Amino acid sequence: MNIETILAELELKLQSIGFTEGSSAMLLQLNIAGQNYIHSCGNLNMLNASSARLIDGHRYIFVEFMYNEISNASLSTNTKTLHRDTARLLKEYNESLAIREITTECLYDLEFFMQAKGFAVNTIARHMKVLKKYINLAIKKGLLYQSPFIGYTIKSQETHREALSEKELKLFEEYIPVCPTDKEVLLAFLFSCYTGLRYSDICCFSKRNIQVLNNKKWIILWMKKTGNEVRIPLSTVFNGKGLAISREIKRPRGPLFKLRNNQHANRVLKAIAKEIGIKRNVTFHTARHTFATLLLYRGVSITTVQKLLGHRSVKTTQIYSAVTDLTIERELRKSNKAAQKC
Incomplete structure (x- = not known):
């Protein structure tokens, strides 16, 4: 029922209960008000959509x-x-x-x-x-x-980012798994250590993501978590160890690594860590922290590491600032030794 029908019925009811011609001015005002409402809002059946959603x-x-x-x-x-x-x-x-x-x-x-x-x-x-x-x-x-x-403020605590040392990474490199699925996890983990790719990107990584630029192999992909493009010089970073793994795995199509899920990968890595004498909490994400930490410790600038990790802001990369402090100390010690020789 629209408002015009309502007004007509109301007028008849008012007349039936004793409204006379002398009341016509009131009826006219009521009618005009109703018509104005029709003009501004349309039919009562057409309730404002946003109001309906709020209801x-x-x-x-x-x-x-x-x-x-x-x-x-x-x-x-x-x-x-x-x-x-x-x-x-x-x-x-x-x-x-x-x-x-x-x-x-x-x-x-x-x-x-x-x-x-x-x-x-x-x-x-x-x-x-x-x-x-x-x-x-x-x-x-x-x-x-x-x-x-x-x-409301979402509270969080800064956590310690586990990363492998050069020595610990070498222990993983030298480990030979017996089970084929364990080997698959280990190779994916090492590839992540050499490229900094997250587990989610490792799972969908294929050889199509490897492209040649200036006669060098590069990884070019859009990261699943952030949607940011990342470019990694596969031939150069960590002396091309990641490139060697990609060549070792003979899968020309589809994902390079066949992994069950993140939980299974973490269980395998914890078992390997225990077997090779590493007592810290090693997970698949440790690989990404290892990549950033070792590059910074080797003297690579934080802005370069930021780009390799695909961080939008250098502030995100500054969680590794403690590592850069160590790098600064090491470089200063080197300069002191060089000065003493002069």
């Missing part, structure tokens, strides 16, 4: 919204797993929580809930970052006015 936000369960968006998103397997873990955690906290019911106080309460479950600070931060992504998506879709994260 939906009051009753749209946030966990359902997350699951729906995760299913439709183009995400890597590992990222989807993390996002689903966050959705499951939110469901455990409050499965009936509507989008518009999420407040800043709610976020602090959720943080306390995760602390009570024994989650580390950085684990909580990881889940909160995922939650923030879907809050922003709800705002973009018109389901929420503003972000509850405006009054």
Whole structure:
């Protein structure tokens, strides 16, 4: 029913309960007001779309919204797993929580809930970052006015970045696995040590990503995590050890490395580390830290390492600043020795 019909029916009802011709001025004003409303808003049946979405936000369960968006998103397997873990955690906290019911106080309460479950600070931060992504998506879709994260700070702790020393890397290089799958993991790990590529990029890396520039082999690819392009001089970096591995593996098409998953790779690497006498926590991501750390220690500038890692900002690369301090000390010692000889 549109507003014109409503006004006509209202006029008849007013007349039926005793409104006379003397009341015509009031009826006229009512009619004019109604017509003005029609002109500005159109038919009552055409409710403003954004208003409708905001009304939906009051009753749209946030966990359902997350699951729906995760299913439709183009995400890597590992990222989807993390996002689903966050959705499951939110469901455990409050499965009936509507989008518009999420407040800043709610976020602090959720943080306390995760602390009570024994989650580390950085684990909580990881889940909160995922939650923030879907809050922003709800705002973009018109389901929420503003972000509850405006009054909330995601806390994180700086962690020690494990990296292999030159000596430890050599122990991995010299290790000979018995199992073919262990050898596959080891070769992928070493390739990551020589190129700095993340596990996600190693999994989809193929020989098509190796191109010739100025008679030298280069890796050119778009990183899955950031979407940034990275260029790595495969023939030159670490004396071409990564190039040697790519030639050793005879797979002209498809991914160069056949890996089950990150968890399996980490188990294999921990077992190898234990066998060769390395007592620290070695994971696949240790390879990327090793790549950056050893290059900086060898005197490569932090801006060059930034480009090789594919970091947008040098600030991200400055997590390795302690290594550059060691490099500076080493260079100064060299200069002191050289001065003494003069």
